Amino acid sequence: xxxxxxxxxxxxxxxxxxxxxxxxxxxxxxxxxxxxxxxxxxxxxxxxxxxxxxxxxxxxxxxxxxxxxxxxxxxxxxxxxxxxxxxxxxxxxxxxxxxxxxxxxxxxxxxxxxxxxxxxxxxxxxxxxxxxxxxxxxxxxxxxxxxxxxxxxxxxx
Amino acid sequence: xxxxxxxxxxxxxxxxxxxxxxxxxxxxxxxxxxxxxxxxxxxxxxxxxxxxxxxxxxxxxxxxxxxxxxxxxxxxxxxxxxxxxxxxxxxxxxxxxxxxxxxxxxxxxxxxxxxxxxxxxxxxxxxxxxxxxxxxxxxxxxxxxxxxxxxxxxxxxxxxxxxxxxxxxxxxxxxxxxxxxxxxxxxxxxxxxxxxxxxxxxxxxxxxxxxxxxxxxxxxxxxxxxxxxxxxxxxxxxxxxxxxxxxxxxxxxxxxxxxxxxxxxxxxxxxxxxxxxxxxxxxxxxxxxxxxxxxxxxxxxxxxxxxxxxxxxxxxxxxxxxxxxxxxxxxxxxxxxxxxxxxxxxxxxxxxxxxxxxxxxxxxxxxxxxxxxxxxxxxxxxxxxxxxxxxxxxxxxxxxxxxxxxxxxxxxxxxxxxxxxxxxxxxxxxxxxxxxxxxxxxxxxxxxxxxxxxxxxxxxxxxxxxxxxxxxxxxxxxxxxxxxxxxxxxxxxxxxxxxxxxxxxxxxxxxxxxxxxxxxxxxxxxxxxxxxxxxxxxxxxxxxxxxxxxxxxxxxxxxxxxxxxxxxxxxxxxxxxxxxxxxxxxxxxxxxxxxxxxxxxxxxxxxxxxxxxxxxxxxxxxxxxxxxxxxxxxxxxxxxxxxxxxxxxxxxxxxxxxxxxx
Numbered sequence: 001x002x003x004x005x006x007x008x009x010x011x012x013x014x015x016x017x018x019x020x021x022x023x024x025x026x027x028x029x030x031x032x033x034x035x036x037x038x039x040x041x042x043x044x045x046x047x048x049x050x051x052x053x054x055x056x057x058x059x060x061x062x063x064x065x066x067x068x069x070x071x072x073x074x075x076x077x078x079x080x081x082x083x084x085x086x087x088x089x090x091x092x093x094x095x096x097x098x099x100x101x102x103x104x105x106x107x108x109x110x111x112x113x114x115x116x117x118x119x120x121x122x123x124x125x126x127x128x129x130x131x132x133x134x135x136x137x138x139x140x141x142x143x144x145x146x147x148x149x150x151x152x153x154x155x156x157x
Numbered sequence: 158x159x160x161x162x163x164x165x166x167x168x169x170x171x172x173x174x175x176x177x178x179x180x181x182x183x184x185x186x187x188x189x190x191x192x193x194x195x196x197x198x199x200x201x202x203x204x205x206x207x208x209x210x211x212x213x214x215x216x217x218x219x220x221x222x223x224x225x226x227x228x229x230x231x232x233x234x235x236x237x238x239x240x241x242x243x244x245x246x247x248x249x250x251x252x253x254x255x256x257x258x259x260x261x262x263x264x265x266x267x268x269x270x271x272x273x274x275x276x277x278x279x280x281x282x283x284x285x286x287x288x289x290x291x292x293x294x295x296x297x298x299x300x301x302x303x304x305x306x307x308x309x310x311x312x313x314x315x316x317x318x319x320x321x322x323x324x325x326x327x328x329x330x331x332x333x334x335x336x337x338x339x340x341x342x343x344x345x346x347x348x349x350x351x352x353x354x355x356x357x358x359x360x361x362x363x364x365x366x367x368x369x370x371x372x373x374x375x376x377x378x379x380x381x382x383x384x385x386x387x388x389x390x391x392x393x394x395x396x397x398x399x400x401x402x403x404x405x406x407x408x409x410x411x412x413x414x415x416x417x418x419x420x421x422x423x424x425x426x427x428x429x430x431x432x433x434x435x436x437x438x439x440x441x442x443x444x445x446x447x448x449x450x451x452x453x454x455x456x457x458x459x460x461x462x463x464x465x466x467x468x469x470x471x472x473x474x475x476x477x478x479x480x481x482x483x484x485x486x487x488x489x490x491x492x493x494x495x496x497x498x499x500x501x502x503x504x505x506x507x508x509x510x511x512x513x514x515x516x517x518x519x520x521x522x523x524x525x526x527x528x529x530x531x532x533x534x535x536x537x538x539x540x541x542x543x544x545x546x547x548x549x550x551x552x553x554x555x556x557x558x559x560x561x562x563x564x565x566x567x568x569x570x571x572x573x574x575x576x577x578x579x580x581x582x583x584x585x586x587x588x589x590x591x592x593x594x595x596x597x598x599x600x601x602x603x604x605x606x607x608x609x610x611x612x613x614x615x616x617x618x619x620x621x622x623x624x625x626x627x628x629x630x631x632x633x634x635x636x637x638x639x640x641x642x643x644x645x646x647x648x649x650x651x652x653x654x655x656x657x658x659x660x661x662x663x664x665x666x667x668x669x670x671x672x673x674x675x676x677x678x679x680x681x682x683x684x685x686x687x688x689x690x691x692x693x694x695x696x697x698x699x700x701x702x703x704x705x706x707x708x709x710x711x712x713x714x715x716x717x718x719x720x721x722x723x724x725x726x727x728x729x730x731x732x733x734x735x736x737x738x739x740x741x742x743x744x745x746x747x748x749x750x751x752x753x754x755x756x757x758x759x760x761x762x763x764x765x766x767x768x769x770x771x772x773x774x775x776x777x778x779x780x781x782x783x784x785x786x787x788x789x790x791x792x793x794x795x796x797x798x799x800x801x802x803x804x805x806x807x808x809x810x811x812x813x814x815x816x817x818x819x
Contacts, residue, residue, distance in 0.1 A: 043198065068243070068267070070219075101464065101487070102440075105339070105365055105388055105412040112218060112242030112267035113291050113315055119414045 024153075028053035032157050040136070040149040043070055048150075057156075060122045067148055069113050074099055075142030076107065083134040096139075130156050188214070196220065204229060211235055213259075218242035225277075227252035236260050243267040255280040262286040266312075269293045279304045285331075291315040302326035314338040314362070322349045329355045338385075339365035345398065347375040358382040363389075364408070365415075371398020382406065388415045392442070396428035403433040410440030410462065420445040429454035438462035449474040452501075456480065464488050469515070475501035483507040490514040494549075495523040506531045511560075513538035519545075525552035532558040536584070540564035547575035555579060562586040562609065569598040582607040586633070589614050597624025597652075604628060611635035611660070623652040631658040635684075642667035642689065644697075651676045658682045662707075665689060671696040686710050686731070693732070695720050703727035709759065710734040714767070718745025724756060733762030739771045741783035750776050 021038075022045040028035040030053050039045045046067035055061040076097035082090040097107035106115055132155045139147040185196040185205055193214035196205065201220040208215070212233050222229070222244040230236060236257045246268040253274070254260055260281035270292045278284060284307055289300065294316035305311075305328040318340040329352055342363065353359065357380050364387035371394060376384070381404035386395045392409045399407075411418050419425075420443040429437075430453070437455070440462055444451065449472045455461060456477035465488040481502050491497060492515050499505070505527050510517065517538040524530065530553050542549065545567040550556065554576050561567065566589035573594070574580060580602050590613045592598055599605065605626055611633045615622065618640055623629070632653060642665050650656065656677050666688040674680055674697050683698070686709040693708055693716045695701055703726040713735040724730065739747065750757065754777060757763065765771040765779060 102387075103412065103465075104414045106414070107412075109315075110242075110266055110288070110290055110312075112264075114267065117414060 027152075028056070030054070033057075034153075034155040036153045037150050038153075040138075040151050041070075041146050043146075044068065046148055046150070057128050059126070059128070060120055062119065063121050064116075064118045066114065066116045069109055069111055069115055069147065071141050071143070071145045071147055072111050073097055073107065073109055073141050073147060076147060077140055079138040079140070081136045082129070083136060084129070084131070085133075089133075128154075128156060132156075204233065208233065214238040216240045217244065218264075220244050222246050224248035224250060225253040226250050227255045229253060231256040233257065234259075238262045240264040241268065245269075247271045249273045249277040251276045252279060253277055258282050260284060262288075264288040265292055266290045267292070270299075273299065273301055275301045276303060277301050283307045286310040286312075288312040289316070290336075294318055296320070297322065297324055297327070302328065306330050308332055310334040310336075312336045314340070316340050318342060320349065321345050323352045325352070327352050329353060332356050332359060333382075334360045334362075336362040337366065338362045342366040343368060344370045345372065345375050347372045347377075350375060354379055358405075361385070368394055370394060373398060373400060376402040379403065383408065388412055388418075390416070390418045392418065392421065393425040393428065396425070396432065400428065400431045405434070406436040406438075407432070407434045408438045409442070410438040410464070411442055413441065413465075415441075418442065421451070422446060423448060423450040423453065426451060426454050434458070436460040438464075439466060440464040442466055444468065448472050449476065452478060459483065461485070470496040471498045471501070473498045473501075478502050479504055481505060483509075485509045488512045488514070491517055493518045493520055493523070495520045497523075499524050500526045503527070504529055506555075508532070509534040511536045511538060515539065516541065516565075519549035521548040522551040524550065528552060529555050531555055534558075534560040535564070536560045537563040540567070540588075542567050545569055546573050550574065550576060552576065558582045560584040561588055564588040566591065568593060570594055571596055571598065572601055573598040574602060577602055578604070580605050584609045585613050586611045587613070592616060592619060592622065594621075597621045597626075599623065600625030602626060606630045609633040610637065613637065617649065620647075620649055621652070622649050626653050628655050629653040630655060631660075632656055633660040634664065635660050636663045638665055644669045644673045646670045646672040646675075648673060650674060653677070655679055660684045662686045662688065667691065669694065669697050673697045675699045681705065683707065693720060695723055701725060701728060705729045705758075707731040707758070708735065709762070712736060714738045715743045716746040718749050721746065721749045721753075724753075728756055729758050730756060731758040733759040733764075735763075736766035737763070737776065738767045739765035739774065739776070739779045739781065740768060741781055744781055744783050747776065747779055747781060 024036050024038045025048070026036055027048060027050050033053055033056070035053070037048060044067070046065065048063060048065045050056060051062040051064070074097065078094045078096055080092040081088050096103055102108060106117065109115060135152040135154060137150045137152065141147055184199050185194045185208065188195055191209050191211045194208055194212055195216040197216050198219035202222070204217070210232055213235050215233065215236060215238070218240050219242065222241070223246060225246060225248070227250070230239070234256055237259050239260060239262065242264055243266065246265065248271060251274040254263065257280055261283060262285065266288050278287070278301065281304065284304065287305065287308055290312045291314070294300070294313065295318065297318065302324060307330070308328040309331050310333065311328070314336045315338070318337065319342060321337065321342050343366070345368065359381050360383040361381060362385045364385045366389070368386060368389045376399050379402060381402065383406035384404050385408040386392070387408050388411050389395060395409065421439070422445040435458060437458055441464070444466060447468060452475045458481055460483040461481060462485040464485055467489065469490045469492060475498060478501050482504055484502055484505055486497060487509050491510065491513055494510070494517060497510070503526055506529055508527070508530060511534050517535070517540050519540060519542060533553070533556060540561065541564070556577055557579055559577065559580060559582070562584045563586070568591045571594040578601055581604055583602070583605060586609045592615060602625065606628060608626065608629060608631070612635065615637055617637055644666065654676060657679050659680065659682070662684050666685065667690065669690070671694070678699055680698060680700065681703065682705040684707040686707045688711050690708065690711040690713060693713045698704060701723045705728070709731045713732065715738055737743065754760065760775065760777055763776045765774045765776060771779060
């Protein structure tokens with residue numbers, strides 16, 4: 001048993017990266033609604049908050065988000081996956097930035113820039129499902145490099 | 158026991174300390190041998206010693222430098238491109254790039270610069286591109302102007318610059334692109350920017366600044382290539398200040414994450430009459446009353462972008478827009494295509510109506526007058542037609558590119574694109590097609606080069622589907638189904654003899670007959686990935702000189718060697734993600750594979766599946782010895798032992814008998 005302990009200790013010392021999973025952040029913790037997120041980009045965490053959690057049920061709500069760009073976003077695409085019981089129920093994707101179509105003012109920002117977005121978000125689904133489920137969100141650029149990646153856990157009762 | 162544990166812990170600690178003390182520069186990745194290196198995000202505090210002096214391109218972003226001295230890059234004398242994005246650089250001291258005479262590009266994005274010495278950028282003979290984006294700049298006076306004369310691109314975006322007052326030494330000689338986006342510039346006076354009068358064809362980006370005032374004539378008699386005032390609140394301020402200006406492009410649009418600007422009325426656009434411009438974007442603006450008068454001063458335009466402007470109809474009495482060649486009406490809400498009043502735009506060569514928010518009705522002959530139209534994009538617009546498309550596209554005799562992808566469904570009749578004799582590209586991807594033509598729906602498209610029918614749910618049974626497509630170069634049939642998952646010898650491909658690229662991925666194919674593609678003598682690329690093919694065969698392809706075959710993600714176990722040996726010249730195959738067997742029954746593949754690694758695409762994904770002991774091993778690393786099988790050897794040994802035993806017994810008996818007689 002002691003040998004096992006030592007082995008674990010050594011492996012921890014050897015692989016410090018094992019313990020650098022990003023923390024889980026709480027976005028909402030209300031009576032009927034809990035939302036948590038965790039960055040799944042191995043390179044960095046990001047910050048997010050929702051103004052008035054109850055508004056999320058109305059499909060359009062205001063968020064504040066900040067992150068540092070690791071890649072240029074001349075081209076930027078969004079992928080959203082709704083996962084219930086480990087199964088992907090709904091997949092949704094959209095182009096946010098293209099060289100010929102800059103929908104948002106942050107389109108075209110460069111690697112290394114800090115991005116702060118404060119504004120409305122409209123979900124591509126008509127109704128926020130009830131129950132406990134996961135939403136995985138991924139932003140990637142024209143070279144398919146990850147710009148941001150997050151796993152949300154939502155408890156809506 | 159305890160002793161052992163301490164020993165192990167000690168060893169562990171020792172190894173960790175080994176790792177730390179080892180020189181970190183080995184971790185930079187070589188992008189191009191001796192020339193280009195990436196040291197991104199390695200927590201480095203200095204330039205690694207081991208980088209060769211021949212390094213020309215260095216990506217050193219996301220490290221920790223804090224200050225730059227004249228010795229920092231002194232060894233890298235051949236540097237051409239240096240990326241120092243987010244290195245927490247605060248101080249750039251005198252002569253920081255002194256030794257780097259060839260340096261063309263310096264990127265300092267995201268460093269909070271506290272001081273730039275007067276001679277900070279002295280050294281490079283021809284510094285062409287300087288990026289000071291998001292470096293905390295509050296004033297242009299902070300930037301030393303020594304040795305910036307050769308600048309072509311100067312990025313100063315995302316700072317806190319409030320005045321565009323350009324200092325006397327500001328580089329203008331070769332300047333082509335000057336970026337002030339997302340600063341806090343509100344007022345522009347003529348004397349601030351008079352130094353720019355020396356430039357020609359400059360692109361000036363002022364997007365994301367709240368421009369409140371521009372002195373009349375500030376940009377006067379200047380020749381710009383592009384002026385970007387994206388996201389400003391009141392475009393009439395901009396237009397008033399731009400009188401008598403000449404520019405190719407004027408970007409006056411806004412964004413979804415920016416507060417709505419003042420709505421546009423026709424008087425606001427009056428000032429456009431005195432500006433010489435050929436390309437305008439008004440994306441995401443609101444029009445108060447869209448009338449013919451709104452377009453009065455737009456008559457000299459060649460390109461007009463009205464993306465996401467909330468319009469459902471263009472006024473029918475617009476006149477004088479005879480110069481307009483490109484009209485962009487994406488993300489609007491037209492119910493009927495006749496509502497774009499195409500008669501007003503008789504010179505159009507490019508028309509874009511994609512991502513329409515309503516079901517777009519194509520009507521009949523609505524675009525009839527656009528005889529010069531070459532490109533038409535109607536994708537993502539909820540188009541649903543019972544009888545497509547000759548009525549709808551009537552008169553479009555010059556059409557070369559037609560995009561109808563991502564629509565609801567279309568019924569293709571005989572000669573569906575009757576007047577499309579000049580069509581070169583037709584994109585029908587993700588649009589459900591019903592073909593009720595007795596002859597080929599495309600048979601008059603003699604110039605068609607590219608046809609995209611991916612996920613269009615076509616009936617591949619129809620033998621005449623591709624009739625007449627004599628010059629077709631690329632055919633994409635991804636995501637369509639074939640009867641019983643088989644491509645028969647007798648199939649629809651015989652009608653497209655010029656085909657060079659064929660995409661048949663995600664088609665649920667289980668088999669391809671031996672003569673399936675024999676009439677396609679020019680075939681160069683075939684994508685059969687993501688199917689259920691069990692056998693790999695090259696028999697189906699007539700020419701095997703420089704062919705690209707993608708068989709990735711199928712169900713192939715064994716490949717006989719003679720199927721591979723024919724692949725000559727520049728041929729490339731992809732066999733990744735197949736359940737390949739690494740046993741002696743597949744020795745033909747394994748030996749050929751190792752000798753022809755130059756012909757393999759994605760060797761990382763080409764791994765063994767059987768036997769279990771080798772599962773996941775790359776095919777290139779497998780070694781098998783398959784002279785005689787193990788069973789064979791055992792058998793031979795047993796026979797030998799038996800033989801020896803028999804002989805021994807026979808000898809002892811013989812000797813016994815012999816001696817008994819004595």
